[in-house]
Amino acid sequence: MEKLLLLHGALGSASDLQPVAKALEGQFDCVIFEFPGHGKTPVGQYTFHINGFKEALSRFVDQQVLQGCAVFGYSMGGFVATKLQSETNCFGAIYTLGTKFIWNPESSAKEAGQLNAAAIQERFPAYAAKLAQQHTAMGWEAHLEATAAMMLQLGHEEVLSEAAFAQIEIPIAVGLGDRDKMIPLTDAMSIYKKLSIGCLDVLPYTQHPLDRLDLELLSSRLRSFFSRRPA
Secondary structure: OOEEEEEOOOOOOHHHHHHHHHHOOOOOEEEEEOOOOOOOOOOOOOOOOHHHHHHHHHHHHHHHOOOOOEEEEEOHHHHHHHHHHHHHOOOOEEEEEOOOOOOOHHHHHHHHHOOOHHHHHHHOHHHHHHHHHHOOOOOHHHHHHHHHHHHHHHOOOOOOOHHHHHHOOOOEEEEEEOOOOOOOHHHHHHHHHHOOOEEEEEEOOOOOOHHHOOHHHHHHHHHHHHHHOOO
16 A cells, blocks of 8 residues: 655644545555644754755655655645655655645735734634644744744745756646635646646635545545556
8 A cells, every 4th residue: 555645734733634544544554744843743953944844854754764655745735745855856746735835925924914823812712722722832822923934934035946846757736726715726837837747636616724625535636646647
């Protein structure tokens, strides 16, 4: 059975991926990785940044002997996996979903502006409580602040260049929900066209949040992509 590495998104943790792993039982041998500063995992020696997450993921791949494995990267997880692949060529294929690859000062400021702990506590107390329960390593307020700072950085630095996408030589699926308000379809198409071996996969009636995803639909798309990918 093929190993499938599962990577969560920003503001997420390993627990978000448990339902995904459950839905894929019998189809893939799933391995879940939690990024530093998320959930129960301390930042430790790493920076709370894409490059720090990339370094932590690289070490995990080496420790677990996952070279050449398939990857499902949700949102930020897809970004980190693609970044690592562009530098090390350690994966066999990557399916990204809801990954925002294109950042600029305006979009990063917009996303970061939504991560105000006081505002979330006032307007969405149930969500604030969930974050507090989920992110015990840093504390949810510090986690939000660090995530906002990272997003602002992404708007002012080129973490993944056009040349980097073009040089990746494994199959990558750019998956996107047709109702995802965070990533424009034009952005997803632009990234897809830069890939040497890639496909664009638009999921119907699908929003950005992972907990609203139709897991049966995702399971079908992953099976199709990983079984049909070019050798």
